[in-house]
Amino acid sequence: MVITRxxxxxxxxxxxxxILDFSSQLVATNLGHSNRAVQEAIARQARELPYAAPGFAxxxxxELSEALREVLPSGLDRFFFSTSGTEANEAxxxxxxxxKGRTKVLSRYRSYHGATAASISVTGDLRRRASEPWQKVPGTVFAPDCYCYRxxxxxTYPSCGVACAEYVDYQLEHEGDVAAMIVEPIVGTNGVIVxxxxxxxRIRAITKARDVLLIADEVMTGWGRTGRWFGVDHWRVTPDILTTAKGVTGAYVPLGVTATTPALHEVFRERYFPHGHTYEAHPLALAPAVAAIGEYKRLDLLAKSxxxxxxxxxxxxxxxxxxxxVGDVRGLGLFAAVELVRNRKTKTPFNTPDDKLSGxxxxxxxxxxxxxDDGVYTMPWVSHLVLAPPLIVTRPEIDQGVEALDKALGVADARVDV
Ligand SMILES: Cc1ncc(COP(=O)(O)O)c(C=O)c1O
Structure with missing residues (x-):
C-alpha cells in the first residue's frame, strides 16, 4: 500500500x-500526523544547524535535556541520544x-526490545527465535510474565500472591552474574498486558535488594500513550535506566533516548566507555523532540489519553x-488489545507464535x-489486535474504529469451535 499524505x-x-490510523502506525505517531509545531521545529533546525558531531554541545x-528532566521520573537526568528504540536498548x-561487570540480563517471554544483537537477544517473542541462530548475545534468562489471562x-490474582514477581526474587537468589532486568512496564506489541x-x-524492590539494575523499556508506553508521561508513572517506580523512542518526536524524526542516573553516570567518569554514533544527539532529531514535548503539554494529551x-x-x-x-479486552490509556480465541472456555488461541514463524x-x-477494507488500519500480532490511535483522536473517530472492528470480528466468529 502506498501512502502519499x-x-x-x-x-x-x-x-x-x-484510512483512519487506529494504531498510530507502529504505536508511534502519538501527536497525530503533520503536527505543525513539530514540522516547523524540523524546518527551523535544518536552517540553523542541521548537523553537529556528538562531541559538541x-x-x-x-533544550531537550531540560525538557526531559521535567517529564521523566526524577533522578533520571543523564541522557544518551541515538536514533531508535533498538539503539536506546543496546546502549x-x-x-x-x-x-555491573556482569553478563546476564533477566527479561520476559512476552517482550520486544529491538532488532539488533543485544536487544533481540533479550527479546522474548518469536522474532528472537527467528534471529537466534545468527545473532545471539549470551546471558538472557527469562522470568515469568505478569499475564493474568494466561x-x-x-x-488467579490476588490469591496468587503475585507469584510472577516473587519468582524473580528466587531467580536472582540462585542465578548469579545478573546485571539487569529489562521490562516493558506495560507489555506492548505482545499484547498490551497491564x-x-x-x-x-515489587520488581523494583527485589532488583534493588539484590543489587540488579532495572531497565524500563518505554519505547511504546512513553509519551502519554497510557495516560501518563511514562508507564512506570502509574506505579511511581523509578528504574535505573529508562529507554524511549517513537512518540518522543511524534515519530517524525528517528530519535532514541537512554536516560539514567547520576550514580550510573559516575561509573563512566572513571571507566572508558566506547559507545556512540555519527548521528548521536543529531540536532535534527533533538529540536523536534522539544517541540513535541511542548505539544503534549499544550494539547493536554495525557489527560485526554x-x-x-x-x-x-x-x-x-x-x-x-x-x-x-473475543477472549480478552484490556488496556490503559489509548493503548488497548483485543485477544482472539477459538474457544472462550479453554482460551485456545486461533494461532500461535509457531504459525507466525511458519508463515x-x-x-x-x-x-x-x-x-x-473498511477504512481502518490496526496492528495485528499473532492472536490479538493492538488498538492505539493518535492521542489527538476524536470521539467520532474512536466510534468509527470500534464499529469497523465490530463488523470485522465476524471473520473470526465464523471460525470459533462450535
Ligand atoms: C517496547 C519496544 N522496545 C523497543 C522497540 C524497538 O524500537 P525501534 O523499532 O525504534 O528500533 C520497540 C519497537 O516497536 C518496542 O515496542
Whole structure:
C-alpha cells in the first residue's frame, strides 16, 4: 500500500483512499500526523544547524535535556541520544553490563526490545527465535510474565500472591552474574498486558535488594500513550535506566533516548566507555523532540489519553462480549488489545507464535484486513489486535474504529469451535 499524505488521525493512499490510523502506525505517531509545531521545529533546525558531531554541545541538546528532566521520573537526568528504540536498548544493556561487570540480563517471554544483537537477544517473542541462530548475545534468562489471562503458574490474582514477581526474587537468589532486568512496564506489541498493581513496585524492590539494575523499556508506553508521561508513572517506580523512542518526536524524526542516573553516570567518569554514533544527539532529531514535548503539554494529551482511553476500553468491552471469538479486552490509556480465541472456555488461541514463524495465514490478520477494507488500519500480532490511535483522536473517530472492528470480528466468529 502506498501512502502519499497524512493529517491528524488519517492517512491517504495513492489511489485517494482515506484510512483512519487506529494504531498510530507502529504505536508511534502519538501527536497525530503533520503536527505543525513539530514540522516547523524540523524546518527551523535544518536552517540553523542541521548537523553537529556528538562531541559538541548544541542549543537543541541543552533544550531537550531540560525538557526531559521535567517529564521523566526524577533522578533520571543523564541522557544518551541515538536514533531508535533498538539503539536506546543496546546502549542501556551495554551500560548495565559494563557498570555491573556482569553478563546476564533477566527479561520476559512476552517482550520486544529491538532488532539488533543485544536487544533481540533479550527479546522474548518469536522474532528472537527467528534471529537466534545468527545473532545471539549470551546471558538472557527469562522470568515469568505478569499475564493474568494466561498466568504461567495457572494461578488467579490476588490469591496468587503475585507469584510472577516473587519468582524473580528466587531467580536472582540462585542465578548469579545478573546485571539487569529489562521490562516493558506495560507489555506492548505482545499484547498490551497491564501488570497487577503490586507487580512493578515489587520488581523494583527485589532488583534493588539484590543489587540488579532495572531497565524500563518505554519505547511504546512513553509519551502519554497510557495516560501518563511514562508507564512506570502509574506505579511511581523509578528504574535505573529508562529507554524511549517513537512518540518522543511524534515519530517524525528517528530519535532514541537512554536516560539514567547520576550514580550510573559516575561509573563512566572513571571507566572508558566506547559507545556512540555519527548521528548521536543529531540536532535534527533533538529540536523536534522539544517541540513535541511542548505539544503534549499544550494539547493536554495525557489527560485526554486517560479519558478517551476509558471510553475506548468501555466500547471495546461492549463489543467484545457480543463476539464469541473475543477472549480478552484490556488496556490503559489509548493503548488497548483485543485477544482472539477459538474457544472462550479453554482460551485456545486461533494461532500461535509457531504459525507466525511458519508463515501460516493468521485469523487476526484476516480481521485486520477486513478492517482495512473498511477504512481502518490496526496492528495485528499473532492472536490479538493492538488498538492505539493518535492521542489527538476524536470521539467520532474512536466510534468509527470500534464499529469497523465490530463488523470485522465476524471473520473470526465464523471460525470459533462450535
Ligand atoms: C517496547 C519496544 N522496545 C523497543 C522497540 C524497538 O524500537 P525501534 O523499532 O525504534 O528500533 C520497540 C519497537 O516497536 C518496542 O515496542
Amino acid at each position: 497524512a493529517e491528524g488521525s488519517t492517512f491517504w493512499t495513492n489511489d485517494g483512499r482515506a 548544541t542549543a537543541a541538546r541543552a 542501556a544493556l551495554k551500560i548495565a553490563r559494563v557498570a 498466568c504461567p503458574f495457572g494461578l 501488570p497487577v498493581p503490586e507487580y512493578l513496585p 486517560k479519558s478517551d482511553g476509558e471510553y475506548l476500553l468501555g466500547r471495546l468491552r461492549d463489543v467484545g462480549v457480543r463476539h464469541p471469538s 501460516t495465514p493468521l485469523v487476526v490478520e484476516a480481521v485486520a484486513k477486513a478492517m482495512l
